[in-house]
Amino acid sequence: MRIAIASGKGGTGKTTIATNLAAVAAAAGRRSTYVDCDVEEPNGHIFLKPEIDRSEPVTMLMPVVDEALCTACGECGRICRFKAITLILDRVLTFHELCHACGGCALVCPVRAITERPREVGVLESGTARTAGGAEVGFLHGTLNVKEAMAPPVIRAVKREIPADGLVIVDAPPGASCSMVESVRGADRVILVTEPTPFGLNDLAIAVETVRTMGFEPGVVVNRDGAGDDRVDRWCDEKGIGILARIPDDRTVAEAYSRGELPVDAVPGFRARIEALLAVLDETGSAPGAAPGDDRTSDAEVTE
Amino acid sequence: MKELVVISGKGGTGKTSILAAFAALADRCVTADCDVDAADLHLVLDPRVKRTESFSGGVVARIDPARCTGCGRCEELCRFDAVSALGETNAAAAGGGTPGGAAAATRYAIDEIACEGCAVCAYFCPAEAIDLVEETAGDWFVSDARFGPMVHARLRPGGENSGKLVSLVRREARRIADEEGIDMVLVDGSPGIGCPVIASITGADFVLVVTEPTLSGIHDLGRVIELARHFDVPAMVAVNKYDINMDAAAEIEEFASKNGVPVAGRIRYDAAVTAAQIAGRSVVEIGDGPAAEDVRRVWNRVKYVIEQEEH
Numbered sequence: 379m380r381i382a383i384a385s386g387k388g389g390t391g392k393t394t395i396a397t398n399l400a401a402v403a404a405a406a407g408r409r410s411t412y413v414d415c416d417v418e419e420p421n422g423h424i425f426l427k428p429e430i431d432r433s434e435p436v437t438m439l440m441p442v443v444d445e446a447l448c449t450a451c452g453e454c455g456r457i458c459r460f461k462a463i464t465l466i467l468d469r470v471l472t473f474h475e476l477c478h479a480c481g482g483c484a485l486v487c488p489v490r491a492i493t494e495r496p497r498e499v500g501v502l503e504s505g506t507a508r509t510a511g512g513a514e515v516g517f518l519h520g521t522l523n524v525k526e527a528m529a530p531p532v533i534r535a536v537k538r539e540i541p542a543d544g545l546v547i548v549d550a551p552p553g554a555s556c557s558m559v560e561s562v563r564g565a566d567r568v569i570l571v572t573e574p575t576p577f578g579l580n581d582l583a584i585a586v587e588t589v590r591t592m593g594f595e596p597g598v599v600v601n602r603d604g605a606g607d608d609r610v611d612r613w614c615d616e617k618g619i620g621i622l623a624r625i626p627d628d629r630t631v632a633e634a635y636s637r638g639e640l641p642v643d644a645v646p647g648f649r650a651r652i653e654a655l656l657a658v659l660d661e662t663g664s665a666p667g668a669a670p671g672d673d674r675t676s677d678a679e680v681t682e
Numbered sequence: 683m684k685e686l687v688v689i690s691g692k693g694g695t696g697k698t699s700i701l702a703a704f705a706a707l708a709d710r711c712v713t714a715d716c717d718v719d720a721a722d723l724h725l726v727l728d729p730r731v732k733r734t735e736s737f738s739g740g741v742v743a744r745i746d747p748a749r750c751t752g753c754g755r756c757e758e759l760c761r762f763d764a765v766s767a768l769g770e771t772n773a774a775a776a777g778g779g780t781p782g783g784a785a786a787a788t789r790y791a792i793d794e795i796a797c798e799g800c801a802v803c804a805y806f807c808p809a810e811a812i813d814l815v816e817e818t819a820g821d822w823f824v825s826d827a828r829f830g831p832m833v834h835a836r837l838r839p840g841g842e843n844s845g846k847l848v849s850l851v852r853r854e855a856r857r858i859a860d861e862e863g864i865d866m867v868l869v870d871g872s873p874g875i876g877c878p879v880i881a882s883i884t885g886a887d888f889v890l891v892v893t894e895p896t897l898s899g900i901h902d903l904g905r906v907i908e909l910a911r912h913f914d915v916p917a918m919v920a921v922n923k924y925d926i927n928m929d930a931a932a933e934i935e936e937f938a939s940k941n942g943v944p945v946a947g948r949i950r951y952d953a954a955v956t957a958a959q960i961a962g963r964s965v966v967e968i969g970d971g972p973a974a975e976d977v978r979r980v981w982n983r984v985k986y987v988i989e990q991e992e993h
Binding site for chain 1: 690691692693694695698718719720721722725740741759761762795796798799800801802805806837839840841844845872873874875876877878880894895896897898899901902905908909912923926927930951953956959960962
């Protein structure tokens, strides 16, 4: 089962939920893999401390023009919608940072003067982490090189390495645009982590709309429960979205996080909550739809 | 006119709360919300929308089923896995997933969210069955907000080209500032280091990086500082919730000064920040608690440095 953990807003606790879920599943004797798709700011490694045994560049194919063959016909510039290759006077110039690697220019060149060569845009690393009890957690992440604009190619490279079996936890980047969508695509379930605040709700609503457009029915984890108000609860109730777990607001969790520790090891009671979340996910399987687990607000209690 | 962009490597560090407080403390300013993926500034600044414009992120390919012969050339050429045989995986385009296989004569459809609009499929379709249609990626707004004009945006779900939208929002904010003689533009940037952030900071006068005293905060700060330096924008750092981990806070400040980035100040962990958010106000408007006091100090420092820059 592949579970994607996403959130409209950053800093809601996605990485905390994802790393702890992977560790708890491994401790229960399951094959479990943590996959960090937040390639702009990958942070899962700080908590899982994996031993990396494989590291390789992520490349994008970029056009290279053989000037000896080029007839300056300009076809490549006409097909390119990203202004990444263009004819200026009688010379073809390429702008690699604008290139999406669609391959159109090479395909269209009538004299085959364009070849595509790989250019590094990020790094892919994989390895194994160990839980406090010694269980193994598969680890996979990608890192976008600084100054590179396009995260999706690195995310796609990471996703190609995802193992086919076992429990796979995908830590998605924040937001609701192309990077988040690319990370979530192909998952069996989507969990959205949110906070019980106006910012949290606003961004949750956008994330729900995005993943529903993709055909997913998400479940919600309310992090820092008790720190805000009940507007997230009321909204989820109204929209028929199941609340899968609540993680109470607790400064010691923030402190453990700040030290790069997994709260399941450092904060009493935290492990039980993640185990309960895992049980809810197992119970509802890969079937989409609202899950049980919410025992709080009912419609009758809601007053505007 | 000066443009200050507040960014953070990691999301959720409090950048929007701090920016809203700055807006309250500035005499009069233009605000721009460039976190177009997860725009929240409007929840504090109460904008009244005066003008709405739609934003086109580019084009997406669309297959006309009447003309499609099912040859599969588009699927073969697409580098973005955006083309799929109808009835298989494209739940969105098929209206919630059509059960059963349309196996006999395969027809293809394009997942508009995955499509990058490169047009290669349309160019090479032998049946000329693929059209390129303008995609509305979002809307942007010019508003009157509590502390002056505000420019903000809303990206549609999965919308492309958020970098382009960010540039547009910033340009409009600067134009309004010029027109109305307002000398401060405050920009709420986006998290990360990819295209939206690059679009948020290029050409700005100043960047304030809000960070938290955590190991991930330190990790991300290094990447953001490198980015700001690459685009030649002077940066300062503010450590939010610094008392969560004093050692990490000290480490961040040391890291910043070692990299020639001044520290604008520390902000204490304070439940008043969430309380302000719930009240739809900034933290400096609801009282004089520790966070409000600290944010005021940071603002004075930042303002001083920006004014010095002028000479």
